[in-house]
Amino acid sequence: MSGHVHKDYIGAKFGMWLFLFTEILLFGGLFILYAVYLTRYPQEFISAGSELNVWFGGGNTMVLLTSSLFVAISITALRRGAKTLCLRLLGGTIACAVIFMVNKYFEWSAKISHGIYPGSEHLKELQPGEMVFFNIYYLTTGLHGLHVVIGAVLIAWSMFLIKSDKVNADDFVILENAGLYWHLVDLIWIFVFPLYYLILH
Amino acid sequence: MSEEHAHIVPYKTFAIVWIALLFLTGTTIAVAQYDLGAMNVWVALGIATVKAGLVVAVFMHMKHESILFKLSLLTALTMLAIFIGFTFLDVLYR
Amino acid sequence: MSETTATAANDRGFWGEANYPGIFGWIFSTDHKRIGLLYFWSVLTFFCVGVLLGLLLRLELFAPGETIMSAQTYNATFTLHGVIMIFLFIIPGIPAAFGNLIMPIQIGARDVSFPKLNLFSWWLYITGATLAVTSLFTGGGPPDTGWTFYVPFSAQTSTNVSLAAVAVFILGFSSILTGLNFVTTIHRLRTKGMTWMRIPLFTWSLYATAWIQILATPVIGITVALLFAERVLGTGLFDPAQGGDPIMFQHLFWIYSHPAVYIMVLPGMGVISDIIPVFSRKPAFGYKAIVVSSMAIAFAGSLVWAHHMYTSGISDMAVMIFSFLTFIVAIPSAIKVFNWLATLYEGSILLDPPLLYALSFILLFTIGGLSGLVLGAAAADVHVHDTYFVVGHFHFVMFGGTGMAFFAAMHYWLPKIYGRMYDKTVATVAWGVIIVGFLILYISMKVVGMMGMPRRYYDYVPEFTGLNQLATVGSWILAIGLILMFVNIIHGLFKGDPVEANPWGGASLEWQIPSPPPTENFGEEDPVVTHGPYDFKKAGIL
Numbered sequence: 001m002s003g004h005v006h007k008d009y010i011g012a013k014f015g016m017w018l019f020l021f022t023e024i025l026l027f028g029g030l031f032i033l034y035a036v037y038l039t040r041y042p043q044e045f046i047s048a049g050s051e052l053n054v055w056f057g058g059g060n061t062m063v064l065l066t067s068s069l070f071v072a073i074s075i076t077a078l079r080r081g082a083k084t085l086c087l088r089l090l091g092g093t094i095a096c097a098v099i100f101m102v103n104k105y106f107e108w109s110a111k112i113s114h115g116i117y118p119g120s121e122h123l124k125e126l127q128p129g130e131m132v133f134f135n136i137y138y139l140t141t142g143l144h145g146l147h148v149v150i151g152a153v154l155i156a157w158s159m160f161l162i163k164s165d166k167v168n169a170d171d172f173v174i175l176e177n178a179g180l181y182w183h184l185v186d187l188i189w190i191f192v193f194p195l196y197y198l199i200l201h
Numbered sequence: 202m203s204e205e206h207a208h209i210v211p212y213k214t215f216a217i218v219w220i221a222l223l224f225l226t227g228t229t230i231a232v233a234q235y236d237l238g239a240m241n242v243w244v245a246l247g248i249a250t251v252k253a254g255l256v257v258a259v260f261m262h263m264k265h266e267s268i269l270f271k272l273s274l275l276t277a278l279t280m281l282a283i284f285i286g287f288t289f290l291d292v293l294y295r
Numbered sequence: 296m297s298e299t300t301a302t303a304a305n306d307r308g309f310w311g312e313a314n315y316p317g318i319f320g321w322i323f324s325t326d327h328k329r330i331g332l333l334y335f336w337s338v339l340t341f342f343c344v345g346v347l348l349g350l351l352l353r354l355e356l357f358a359p360g361e362t363i364m365s366a367q368t369y370n371a372t373f374t375l376h377g378v379i380m381i382f383l384f385i386i387p388g389i390p391a392a393f394g395n396l397i398m399p400i401q402i403g404a405r406d407v408s409f410p411k412l413n414l415f416s417w418w419l420y421i422t423g424a425t426l427a428v429t430s431l432f433t434g435g436g437p438p439d440t441g442w443t444f445y446v447p448f449s450a451q452t453s454t455n456v457s458l459a460a461v462a463v464f465i466l467g468f469s470s471i472l473t474g475l476n477f478v479t480t481i482h483r484l485r486t487k488g489m490t491w492m493r494i495p496l497f498t499w500s501l502y503a504t505a506w507i508q509i510l511a512t513p514v515i516g517i518t519v520a521l522l523f524a525e526r527v528l529g530t531g532l533f534d535p536a537q538g539g540d541p542i543m544f545q546h547l548f549w550i551y552s553h554p555a556v557y558i559m560v561l562p563g564m565g566v567i568s569d570i571i572p573v574f575s576r577k578p579a580f581g582y583k584a585i586v587v588s589s590m591a592i593a594f595a596g597s598l599v600w601a602h603h604m605y606t607s608g609i610s611d612m613a614v615m616i617f618s619f620l621t622f623i624v625a626i627p628s629a630i631k632v633f634n635w636l637a638t639l640y641e642g643s644i645l646l647d648p649p650l651l652y653a654l655s656f657i658l659l660f661t662i663g664g665l666s667g668l669v670l671g672a673a674a675a676d677v678h679v680h681d682t683y684f685v686v687g688h689f690h691f692v693m694f695g696g697t698g699m700a701f702f703a704a705m706h707y708w709l710p711k712i713y714g715r716m717y718d719k720t721v722a723t724v725a726w727g728v729i730i731v732g733f734l735i736l737y738i739s740m741k742v743v744g745m746m747g748m749p750r751r752y753y754d755y756v757p758e759f760t761g762l763n764q765l766a767t768v769g770s771w772i773l774a775i776g777l778i779l780m781f782v783n784i785i786h787g788l789f790k791g792d793p794v795e796a797n798p799w800g801g802a803s804l805e806w807q808i809p810s811p812p813p814t815e816n817f818g819e820e821d822p823v824v825t826h827g828p829y830d831f832k833k834a835g836i837l
Contacts (some may be wrong), residue, residue: 011408011483017270018475021277022513028281029517029547033532035285036292061226069219072260079209119529128538135530183261190252194245198233280510284550294610
């Protein structure tokens with residue numbers, strides 16, 4: 001160990017997984033509400049949900065899946081000593097995050113310009129079930145978007161550490177944990193996409 | 202230290218999983234064009250679960266982690282299922 | 296043993312070694328013992344504030360009508376009393392303070408898995424506490440919703456609920472980080488020979504607690520976040536006018552807050568499980584049963600949340616099933632009580648202050664637990680719901696349980712941390728006064744509740760005057776006992792006689808190192824464990 005403090009890789013990863021569980025249960029609260037209100041307002045959820053654009057949601061799904069691929073490969077690259085490739089892949093991940101958020105911006109703007117946003121006059125004219133749908137849609141995608149931003153910041157921070165060789169082929173748990181967080185963002189979206197954009201058609 | 206590092210996953214494995222994920226995304230969009238009634242939700246959730254399983258097992262290396270990680274994940278998901286399921290004891294029978 | 300005892304008197308252990316000068320050596324320290332003490336003193340400060348508010352509430356109820364405060368002030372005061380006692384005292388009390396102080400030593404570790412995260416948890420706690428206090432003086436004034444923040448009132452009141460919700464979110468985050476730190480530590484940092492069945496029961500209880508902290512706390516996070524969003528953004532997910540369902544708020548709130556009851560009481564049970572064998576000089580009876588019951592409580596405690604909602608309009612089906620499950624939770628709790636009694640049976644009892652507080656835990660928690668069954672039975676609950684019977688019940692389990700365990704832990708472990716002993720006679724007298732005050736105060740509440748006095752009002756009908764005055768007098772006796780206990784213990788910790796490494800004759804690891812412990816707990820070599828935590832023969836105590 002040459003006088004180094006022993007780094008507990010498994011412990012660090014386990015701690016990160018425990019944190020991911022808390023994220024799953026945080027979104028879990030919203031999924032509970034979604035399930036309950038879907039059961040109560042099946043027709044209204046269908047009529048409101050059909051206003052969401054499958055192509056925005058589907059496109060963003062592709063973007064996130066690809067970004068997850070980049071992160072996964074970047075760890076293999078770093079461990080094989082391909083530092084430049086690793087950094088490029090992580091750059092690609094952040095680019096995906098930006099594309100995702102830009103998409104989201106256009107999607108939300110379109111809704112808002114149609115007068116559909118929490119507390120709007122137009123929303124108040126809709127059926128109660130439709131109001132619930134749009135409220136929970138904004139809250140879920142908003143919270144998810146916040147996680148995309150946090151995840152991108154974590155990836156950027158890992159890039160900085162890789163550049164300065166503080167994270168390297170032998171000591172890469174920070175990148176691995178940032179990657180785990182990023183995959184979680186992807187995981188949540190894997191469920192958000194069909195629940196909000198698809199099953200209501 | 203070496204025993205703590207899981208083996209390096211080759212690029213190819215990740216690429217195959219990625220293609221599978223894109224394929225499943227296409228499938229779920231395609232299936233959604235047909236009205237399966239009450240099954241809509243369950244089919245969509247089923248495909249999403251398969252996708253999530255792939256991401257967790259391969260992208261997140263769960264396949265190579267110890268039983269502790271796997272049991273912990275199972276515990277967390279079980280609790281979420283209980284929270285949702287038990288809430289429906291109220292919602293379904295109110 | 297004898298060498299460590301001799302050096303203990305003049306060696307100040309970790310007290311002498313700070314990384315930064317003065318207070319910075321504390322608030323920026325990543326040493327688990329220093330963080331534990333930061334928590335201890337912060338938690339104790341808020342406990343004292345909470346007690347003061349409680350005394351004011353009792354004073355208002357001394358006579359019918361307005362006595363010392365208006366209805367609105369009373370509402371804000373009981374809200375604050377609840378928020379402070381729940382979120383700032385009981386939840387972090389034993390795990391964050393004594394868990395940090397003792398748990399790593401008990402498993403032979405030099406610190407927790409993530410020391411920086413541990414310090415960050417304390418900073419989050421302080422941030423959350425500061426925001427909670429700030430919410431009193433800003434915005435529309437102190438929240439008046441009760442600590443449960445039920446919608447629709449909490450979504451509509453003009454008082455500063457939004458900031459309080461942010462505070463609760465941050466405090467929850469702090470609790471989560473402590474939990475994940477402890478689970479990782481207990482899995483990864485046990486020393487050689489510290490097998491799962493040699494872990495002291497206190498650490499086992501923290502392990503069970505930490506899992507609840509990880510898996511339940513995020514749900515309160517999203518709940519208060521949604522409340523915040525409803526107030527600030529108008530996303531009325533709980534607002535019937537927008538198709539929402541207020542009862543769903545109660546579901547989400549109790550999905551966390553019922554398991555949180557076990558976050559509060561499990562570590563207390565762990566303290567008791569550690570103390571009783573030591574002062575009976577007998578191995579813990581049914582060690583494995585206590586371990587299993589801790590995990591069973593953690594699990595089963597997550598299945599019963601809706602028993603707080605029998606009268607809210609949930610389905611009859613839910614009422615029946617949740618009522619049934621509530622009775623199941625009583626089983627592991629009872630297993631613990633029976634095991635404690637069996638440990639005491641035929642032991643050579645040392646009636647020192649830690650054991651006295653532990654015994655009062657058993658008595659008061661059992662009374663409180665049995666009244667909990669009255670409330671768990673749906674048919675009986677309908678009659679006493681929202682009466683003072685409920686208030687009496689949860690003070691019995693929370694104060695009589697966790698509070699007494701906190702005091703027991705103070706008397707048991709603080710001499711180890713400070714290396715000095717308090718006056719045992721005064722501690723015993725204080726204990727007696729506290730118990731008398733406690734029983735007068737909370738039995739009166741239960742009786743007046745059975746007679747039908749509703750909770751959360753600043754006023755009552757004249758028929759209830761006698762019992763309310765008795766309760767208020769009880770609160771004064773209790774307060775005197777608390778002052779006596781705190782003055783005695785604080786005086787002892789700073790001015791008391793130096794204490795040897797193992798003043799009580801414990802067999803677990805924390806008693807094998809000097810008092811106070813050195814910075815990294817153990818010397819050059821990590822300890823090797825060869826026997827169980829209550830094997831007094833092999834430890835050479837007997």
